[in-house]
Amino acid sequence: MHKLLPSLLAVFFVVTMLPGCGSSSGAADGETLINGTVSQCSGDSIRLFEVNGTRVQQIAAAPLEKSGDNKTFSLRKKLAHPGFYMIGEAPNRATNVVLGDGGDITLDGNCNTPQQFKFVGATINDGFVHLQERMNNHNQQLNGLYQNLQIFSQTDPMQVQRIQQDIANLTKSHTGYLDSLVKAGGYLGKIAQVYHFKPYMSDPSHSQYPNEIEYFRQSFFTGLNFDDADIAGMPQLFDKARAFSQTLAGQGLPHDVLKGSIDPVLTNAKSGSVAHETLLRGFIAGLEQSKNALLVDYGKLFISTYPSSDPGFIAALNNTIAQIAATAEGGTAPDISAATPDGKTMKLSDFRGKIVMIDFWASWCRPCRMENPNVLKAYNKYHGKGFEILGVSLDQDKAKWLDAIKQDGLIWSHISDLGGWGSQPAKAYGVNSIPATVLVDKEGKIIARNLRGTALEEKLKEIFGS
Numbered sequence: 001m002h003k004l005l006p007s008l009l010a011v012f013f014v015v016t017m018l019p020g021c022g023s024s025s026g027a028a029d030g031e032t033l034i035n036g037t038v039s040q041c042s043g044d045s046i047r048l049f050e051v052n053g054t055r056v057q058q059i060a061a062a063p064l065e066k067s068g069d070n071k072t073f074s075l076r077k078k079l080a081h082p083g084f085y086m087i088g089e090a091p092n093r094a095t096n097v098v099l100g101d102g103g104d105i106t107l108d109g110n111c112n113t114p115q116q117f118k119f120v121g122a123t124i125n126d127g128f129v130h131l132q133e134r135m136n137n138h139n140q141q142l143n144g145l146y147q148n149l150q151i152f153s154q155t156d157p158m159q160v161q162r163i164q165q166d167i168a169n170l171t172k173s174h175t176g177y178l179d180s181l182v183k184a185g186g187y188l189g190k191i192a193q194v195y196h197f198k199p200y201m202s203d204p205s206h207s208q209y210p211n212e213i214e215y216f217r218q219s220f221f222t223g224l225n226f227d228d229a230d231i232a233g234m235p236q237l238f239d240k241a242r243a244f245s246q247t248l249a250g251q252g253l254p255h256d257v258l259k260g261s262i263d264p265v266l267t268n269a270k271s272g273s274v275a276h277e278t279l280l281r282g283f284i285a286g287l288e289q290s291k292n293a294l295l296v297d298y299g300k301l302f303i304s305t306y307p308s309s310d311p312g313f314i315a316a317l318n319n320t321i322a323q324i325a326a327t328a329e330g331g332t333a334p335d336i337s338a339a340t341p342d343g344k345t346m347k348l349s350d351f352r353g354k355i356v357m358i359d360f361w362a363s364w365c366r367p368c369r370m371e372n373p374n375v376l377k378a379y380n381k382y383h384g385k386g387f388e389i390l391g392v393s394l395d396q397d398k399a400k401w402l403d404a405i406k407q408d409g410l411i412w413s414h415i416s417d418l419g420g421w422g423s424q425p426a427k428a429y430g431v432n433s434i435p436a437t438v439l440v441d442k443e444g445k446i447i448a449r450n451l452r453g454t455a456l457e458e459k460l461k462e463i464f465g466s
Contacts (some may be wrong), residue, residue: 031098034087036076036107037067043089043111046073051084053278054231055309056091082124082187083233087112096235097123098312100187124152127188130410131181135195137172140240150370171202187230194224194236213251217261220244226268227371232275241265241282242289249290252448255329258294277306278293281313288320290450291430293328296321324429329448336425338392338415340459341402346415354388355463357456360426360436362394363404368435372408374453378460379412385464386442394418394434 036046041064048060062075079085082100088111095114099105101123109117119125145167152159166248181192197220200212207326226232244265247257262283269276275389280302287295299321303314306364336358337347348358359375361368393416395401401416417424421432429438439447439459451459 030100030102030106031076031078034062034073034105034107035296036073036075036109037070038064038073038107039070039110040171040203041071041089041111044090045076046087047094047342048075049086049091049094051096051235053274054238054379055095055274056086056231083230084235084352087117092421097122098135098187098191099400100124122315124187128191131188131192131195134177138170141170142167168202170201171275175202190228190230191234191236194231194234194240213248213253217248217257221265221268226273226275226279227270229274232269232273237275237278238282238285241279242286245283245286245292246289247286249287249292249294250452252451252459253451255294258292259297262294262298271305272369277302279308280286280305282312286316288324289326289433291327291432291436292449293324294349296325296328320430327410327429327446328383329446331446333438334428336392336415336428338417338423338425340415341398346413348390349367349444351388351390351440352444354386355382355442355447355460356388356390356440357451358427358429358438358440359389359391360394360431360438362434363397364395365434369408371435371452372410374456376409376411380457381457382406382460382464383412387460387464390415392416392423392425393418394397394423394426398406426458 005054005067034048038046045061045063047058047062049056050059060075060077062073064071064073075087079102080098082098084099085099085109086094086095087097087107093111093114095117097117097119099122103121103123105119106119107117107119123196144164145180147166149160149163152163159439175196175198178196181374182189182196200206200215203215203219205219206215209218222243224231224237231237245258245262253261265278266279266283269279280298281326284295284302287298299317303317307314325331333348334351335347337345340346348356358374361372363369375389379387389412389413391410391414393401393414396418398416398418401414401418404410405414415425415443419426423431426436428433435452436449437451437456438449439451439456441447447463448459
């Protein structure tokens with residue numbers, strides 16, 4: 001299961017020039033006054049942008065005044081509500097900040113590195129920064145424990161129970177912290193609510209679900225009110241939707257199950273609302289990562305519902321839809337070719353008449369290496385019935401590629417142009433994350449994409465029988 005690392009993504013903005021006030025005599029009641037000292041600024045003003053879901057709109061600007069080697073500004077604005085904002089010279093030269101409680105704030109920093117701006121007096125933002133630090137520290141510790149669990153499960157099983165208890169204790173502490181923020185309420189509590197998702201075993205309700213995936217499908221968005229303008233406008237909602245669709249698509253779920261997971265969430269947000277647009281755009285981003293064919297359906301839904309929201313995004317989305325439609329289930333698999341380990345050229349079409357899985361991987365890709373035992377198990381079980389695998393490596397170092405094949409016992413056919421992410425076979429299938437798989441039938445038609453583990457075995461069982 002993916003660990004969700006929060007990030008603030010501003011992917012669309014509408015610029016509305018509003019003059020900033022020059023007075024710096026202190027914030028009036030309900031106003032936010034930001035006095036800043038900055039360096040290395042290329043423009044003539046500092047701008048404040050409001051973040052609303054995936055949209056970013058300029059709401060104020062203040063001129064930069066020369067002050068020795070630096071520049072100063074004084075930006076005054078009465079904010080309608082607490083929320084996420086960006087401050088800097090432009091959206092791509094700005095940092096994220098949570099504002100809304102008014103008062104005087106000071107800012108110091110370098111315009112070339114706005115993410116390092118220092119704020120004093122931004123109370124809500126201080127709480128959010130602390131929340132991010134806690135989240136990042138928790139995820140680092142949890143990832144380390146899971147790595148140790150995988151290592152010791154093979155080398156020292158006696159350590160497994162101890163590590164499992166460490167994971168349980170860490171999870172309990174973290175969920176307790178988030179629970180306390182939610183209970184305290186306020187805007188920071190709502191941020192914590194969006195971030196909050198209890199792992200499968202730590203949620204007492206988990207026994208109601210047959211497995212972890214079903215729990216994830218039905219519980220990930222539980223308790224979120226999309227009619228709440230604060231929650232609807234949070235950029236974290238985009239991240240949450242992206243993580244949801246990317247995680248489920250990565251499990252190789254049937255399209256009807258995946259669609260049956262996404263649709264109920266969208267139904268809970270009114271079509272045309274900020275929440276609906278943000279969720280839909282997040283789901284599309286997650287589906288694009290796995291090149292899932294459902295992106296075509298949801299991409300068309302976005303274009304028809306929000307035709308004028310962002311011309312640049314819609315143009316890119318149309319291109320992505322065309323590419324995925326060309327390599328989706330039911331389409332003809334593009335022929336690919338590259339060198340084998342011994343330098344000969346091998347093509348996908350060489351396998352015509354066989355069920356073949358194209359397996360995009362690399363020696364440096366840890367998830368790929370972890371998945372290799374499952375792939376090997378499927379190959380050994382069904383190879384005698386006509387199942388072939390064409391491993392396509394995104395390596396650049398031939399020696400490391402060959403060592404990984406030997407170490408993992410990958411006894412099927414392999415090719416690579418040693419182009420890394422510039423791999424031509426990978427580009428032909430729109431692969432931008434690995435592991436990635438494409439299952440092709442005897443006639444060269446695509447049967448499925450991104451099947452892994454039990455999902456792959458079930459599909460092969462369906463094709464070949466037990």
